[in-house]
Amino acid sequence: METAEIRRRWLRYFESKGHSVVPSAPLIYDDPNLLFVNAGMVPFKPYFLGQQTPPWERATSVQKCVRTGDIDEVGKTSRHGTFFQMNGNFSFGDYFKRGAIEMAWELLTTPQPDGGYGLDADRLWPTVFKDDDEAYALWRDVIGIPEARITRRDENDNYWHMGVAGPGGPSSEIFVDRGPEYGVEGGPAVDEDRYMEIWNLVFMQYELSAVRSKADFDVAGELPARNVDTGMGLERIASLLQGVDNLYEIDEVFPVLDRAAEMTGKKYGAHSGPDAAHSHPDDIHLRVVADHVRSSLMLIGDGVTPGNEGRGYVLRRMLRRAVRAMRLLGYADKALPELLPISMDRMKASYPELETDFARISQIAYAEEEAFRRTLESGTTILDTAVTKAKQTQASTGDQGPARLSGAQAFQLHDTYGFPIDLTLEMASEHGVEVDEPGFRRLMQEQRDRAKADAKSKKSVHGTTEVWKDLRGLGATDFLAYEALTTEANVRGLVQDGAIVEELETGAVGQVVLDRTTFYAESGGQVADEGLIRTSGGLLKVVDVQRPVKGLVVHTVEVAEGSIRNGAAVQAEVDSEWRLSACQAHSGTHVIHAALREVLGPSALQSGSYNKPGYLRLDFAWNQGLSAETRSEIEEVANRALRHDLPVSAAYMTLPEARDLGALALFGETYDEQVRVVEIGGSWSRELCGGTHVQHSSQVGALTLTGEASVGSGVRRVEAFVGLEALRYLAKERALVAEISQLVKAQPAELTDRIGDLLTRVKDAEREVAGLRQQQVLAQAGALANKATDVFGVRYIGHDAGELGGDDVRSLVLDLRSRLGDGTPSVVAVAATAKGRPVVVIGTNALAREWGVRAGDLVKIAASTLGGGGGGKPDLAQGGGTDASKVTEALQRVEHTVGETVTAGR
Structure with a gap:
C-alpha cells in the first residue's frame, strides 16, 4: 500500500467517525519556541492549553513535521529522519479512552479490502500506564487482548506532558511484533526493535501544577474537559505495510536513494556482515541523500530559504550535507537536478502544491547547490592546508594527541569563506584532526553580540504568556482597523513590566488592552500604527501594537500627560498620515510583486516583505541579479498600474476557495480557515493579506525602486519608496545630478560621457604612477x-x-x-x-x-x-x-x- 493511500485511508476513516479533517499546518509555525512543527499536536496546542476554544469537538490531520536535534545521526540507524508525517486524531471534551482505543483497533485490524490497514490482531501489543486500570480493562475486556500481551509501564514510557505545568495524562501505545528475525520474544518491555511502536494514544485528564522531569511532577486535579491526542508515524506504518525494514525504503523515500546509488555506481545494502546496511559508509551516505533531499523539498515548499541563521541554516545544512554525501560517494557533478524531481514526483500525490510550485522550489535548491560547489572548491583547499599545517605543528612538538584546528581557524573558514562549522568538523574528523569547537562558538557569539549591539532593538510587547492568556479570557479585541481610524473604547487591562497593574501614571511605559481598537497590530510585514489614546485626564502616545496571543491586540504606550486606569473610557486615534503612508507602502508591495511576476514570470514569488510608511522591501525567489533594463521595466509596469487607477478590494472566504481563485499566499504564514483576499485590478494582483490598503492604486502615488540585491541563495530583494518619500528621493537624486553637473561642468545629458572620460584619464594617470614607482623600486x-x-x-x-x-x-x-x-x-x-x-x-x-x-x-x-x-x-x-x-x-x-x-x- 503506497504511503499516499495510507494517508488517504486515515483521513477518510476518521472523517467517517465524525472528525473534521484539518489540513496540515506549514512546517513554519507561529510558535516562538519552535523552529519547525515537530509533532502532530503542535497546531492544536492552543486548544489543549485552554488559550482558544476549538472550533470542533473531533478533528483529524496528517501533519508535516521536521525534527533536527539529531541530524548528525541521520543515515546511521533505521530510525533517524528529519522530515516525517504524523497521523493524528483529536478529541476536545468528546470521546475519551474507550472511543480512542476502539477506533484505533478498528482501523488497524479492518481488512484492507474494507478500508482498513489489515494488520494481524495477534501481533498487536498494547501498553498502558502502570496505574491506568481503566485503559487496561478496555484492552482486555472490550478489545479482547490477552493479559499476557498488555504491558504496564511507568511514567518514563506511558505518561505524557509538555514539560511544564499544564495538561497531562497517561498514554497507551500500540506495538507490532515484527517477528523473531528482528529480536527476542517478550513484548515491548524486552525488545523495542522486534516490537515496534506505531501508535500513541494520549489521554489528557489531569492538570499538572509542577513538572520537574519526565517522571517527576505534581498533579493538581482533574481537567474540566478531558481530551485525546493521538499520533501515528506515517512513515513507520508505511514500512510495515510495504514490507520493508525502515523509513528509507518506503515508496516516498527509496526512489531518491536508488537513483543516487545508480548515479554513484554504488549498490545499497550490498556489504556483508551483521547490520551492514546500517553501518557501511556508502549506505549511510545514500540514506543521508534520500532523507535530506526530501526534507529540503518540503521545507522550501513551505517557504524556507537557505540562510545562516535559524530555519534557513537548517535547510542550508541539509542541502549541503546531501551534496557532500554525493561527493563522498564519488559523484562530483550537480546532483540535485537529478534527485529533487524524483522526490517531488513521489510526494506530489499527498502535496500537489509541490508540483505547481516546483519551478520556485528547484530554483532555490539548485542555486544553493551551485553556491556550495563554489564554497567546496575554495574552502576545501583552505581547510586541507590548515589540516596539513596542524599535523605538521603537532609532529614538530612531539605531541602524542590528535592534531587540532583552532577556533579562530574554524571561524575564519565560516566567516570569510562560508564554510559551515559542521562541515569543518566532519572533514577535519575524517583526517583525524580535532577542532576547537568551544573556541569557534565563543567567536560566533562575540560576532552575534556585536551585531545585536549595532542593530536597533525592536520594540516588543513584554509580559508573560499567562498575563496575555488571562486578558484574552476577558474576550477578543474587536478589531476595527479596516473600517475606521478612531473609536470609543474601554480599557480591559493595563500591564507594566510583565505584570497587570491598575494604573499607568505620567512618564510610564506599559501596555494597554482595549475592548476595541482601530490600531493595526504589526503583522504580515507591515509595521504597527502610531497614534494617540485619550482619556478624560490623560494622553497616551501609542508606539507599538502587537498580538501576543491570537485575538488579543496590545498597545505599547508612553503616558505623555495625566494617567490611565483600568476600566476607563478612552478615545483611540490612529495617526491618519501614518496610516495613509502605511497603506501606500503595503499596496505598493503588492503592486511590485505583481510587476515582478509579469516581467520575470510566475516563479518570481514573494518569500518575505517589510513595509512602513513611505518604504517597502520585498524578497522573492530568483537566482540572478536584475539588469538595469529589467529593473526599469519592473518599475514602469508598477507605475502604469498606479496610473491606471486599478480598484483595490478585500473579501473573506475559506482557504480552499482562495486557492481555487488563484490567490497567492506568503510561504511560511499560518492562515485560519477564513482568509482575507486582497485584489488590485482583479486577477492582476490577488493575494492573501491581513494588511491595510489604499482604495485605488493611484493613491499609492509615485513608486521608485531604490535597490536590488541578493539576500541568500536563490533569493533577491528589491527596495522602493512610495508616495511623498518617492518624490523626496527623486528630488535628492535631481539635486545630486545638478551638483555633479556643476562640478564637472557638463549638462546632465552629458554626464555619462564626461565622467567616463575623467575615469579614463584617472586610470591612465594611475598606470603612469605605477610605472614610475616600479622604475624607482627596480633602481x-x-x-x-x-x-x-x-x-x-x-x-x-x-x-x-x-x-x-x-x-x-x-x-x-x-x-x-x-x-x-x-x-x-x-x-x-x-x-x-x-x-x-x-x-x-x-x-x-x-x-x-x-x-x-x-x-x-x-x-x-x-x-x-x-x-x-x-x-x-x-x-x-x-x-x-x-x-x-x-x-x-x-x-x-x-x-x-x-x-x-x-x-x-x-
Missing part, C-alpha cells in the same frame, strides 16, 4: 644585489622594502634573482607592508633548488612568523600575515633556514 636592485651575503655557499638577499604593494615586491624579487644569475645558488627574500599588512615574496634559482632550498618551504616559515600563511612553487612563492612588526624576524628566520637546509644536505 634599488643594483645596490641590493651588491649587498648579497654568503650563507654557506648560497648568495642571499633579505630586504625590508617598507611600504610597497605585493606586485611591486614580486617584480623586485624577480629582478634581483635575475641579477644574481645562475652560476651560484641564490635566494632572494623581500618583505614589505601593504595597507598595514605584511607581505613576503621569495625566489630561488635552479642551483639553490638542487641544494634543497625551495621558495615554497621558505615562504611558509616567513608567513607563519608574520601570523599568516602562504605557498607557491619551489622557484617563486608568496605569503602574508597580520603582524608587520615581525618583518625583520621573518627575514632572519628565512636566512637561518637556508643555512640549516644547506648544511643538512651536505
